Amino acid sequence: MSTTNETQPQDSALVRIEGVEKTFRRASEDVHVLARLDLVVPPGEFLALMGPSGSGKSTLLNLIGGLDRPTQGSVTVAGERIDTLSDRRLADWRARHIGFVFQLYNLMPVLTAERNVELPLLLTHLGKAERQKHVATALAMVGLSHRAKHYPRTLSGGEQQRVGIARGIVTDPTLLLCDEPTGDLDRKAGDEILNLLQALNREHGKTIIMVTHDPHASARASRTVYLNKGRLSNEPVS
């Protein structure tokens, strides 16, 4: 594995995964989660990643988001080889390029909605007024301007997830990674979130990779890939 970053300006792919393997050590046993996996995601795509529990969906998403490193292979996002970056540089890279949306929203309970959305902006050089402007825009995009001063505990699950999406997009990231964003919501709230993600993809050109095991959710994506026993395919597993 090369230790230098390989920049590929001519590469049309936003995400390029080549020969990625991921092995976890559990007690004295090696658990192979991903096996020689290749994946290309072009800019502007809304990709759904499906598969049964334990198939490695979240692990793959973590690798793409720079939260974890592959045991083998390379992960290149926006032309930058991220699997070789140091922890510090990887954190900076995530702040610049990645927006995360989690299944359980993962908002800070001690902060209001607007303060939660502001969190990624604290890592930028923006002044307070500019940060507030960006926060207002992001909350308006998810239709929650009127709930800006509310704490997460006073918001419904759907509203909390919309705050989570606002936090994910407030820095205008290159890539939005969603880990089962509707997994904890009822159908109606889930549909609202999917509508929102679809709008972000279609109207704002945001590239989205969404992990889900809900076919209803994956139907909103422009492409669906299936992961089973650490291998990717374009067809659902029978």
Add this chain to the structure above:
Amino acid sequence: MKYAHLVWGNLKRKKLRTLLTLLSILVAFVLFGLLCSIRQALVGGVELAGADRLVVRHKVSIIQLLPESYQARMERIPGVDLVVHQTWFGGVYQDPKNFFMQNPVQPEPFLAMHPEIVLPPAQRDAWLKTRTGAIVGRTTAERFQWKVGDRIPIRSPIWGQRTWEFDLVGIYEGRDKGTDTTPMFFRYDYFDEMREEGRGRGLVGWYTIRVKDPSRAAEIARLVDQEFENSPAETKTEPEGAFAQAWARQIGNITLIVAGILGAVFFTILLVTGSTMSQAVRERIGELGVLKAIGFTPAQVLGLVLAESCTLAGLGGGLGLALAWLLTVNGDPTGGLLPLFNFRTADLLLGVGLCVVLGVVTGLLPALQAMRLRVADALRRL
């Protein structure tokens, strides 16, 4: 500063726990302030002692008196600049609880020996002219609401059953912040003449010597003791600081006692605050993982946890030090037993330093734990 709301929000997460921890820290720092003030009251004289002054006392004990005639013999010793004597009067004003120090002295040499006693020239002249005249420090004058011209009755069981009457001719200030302004001084000639037969007429309590060259103080102390060797009243001469220290040590090694108590208190507080911080971090491993996921660097996460522990220690410690200052700002709470009782700026600064140390030490381990968190592992704990 832009992370302040995050730090503050986390502290408010478990309000009762934070409040109790804050109160523990606050109590520890109030205790720190009070103990420092008591220590200062008991051993402060050591720091205020003049480097060029020696104290000569009876070799057996401070309560044994020395002949007045020693003064002239000491003045003849080469290197001695000035000699004055004082005697413990041990009187009370109206009520036994109204105790404060009163000593008979020879006004002129005494004032020359103690430039830290600041007396207006007119009052000084009045004292020299008035045989029954006395001067008192500002603290005691205010305590009993005395003013110049008042006649002060004092009873002393040491020197007979009579009530001594003094004319207050002066109220002195201290040149330095720590100068003791509680004693009263009156004229030795009046005292010697009026004390009853058999009560040590012609004898004094102790001498203070000013030397011309402080670097020769030890040599002169030896010469003084040699001068009175094999006499009925042999002497022990020591620097004024050592004399003050020996006086304080009648109670015990104050500094060691204070350090022992404070050590135990701060060790307990270290455990309490450290446990609070560890628990606070353990409870939100997942949230720390989210912060890292959205781009907070390991160093920033470390800084956030440390900022939290330092805020906790700073807030509790700061309030504790402020409260200690408020409790000590009026000086001696015993009405005369601890005249130098005060919370010194140096101790206050030491307290501020302890706040910082407490914050860093209690936050360091949880902060390192948070810094080393692997994001993917932390997110799995949500």
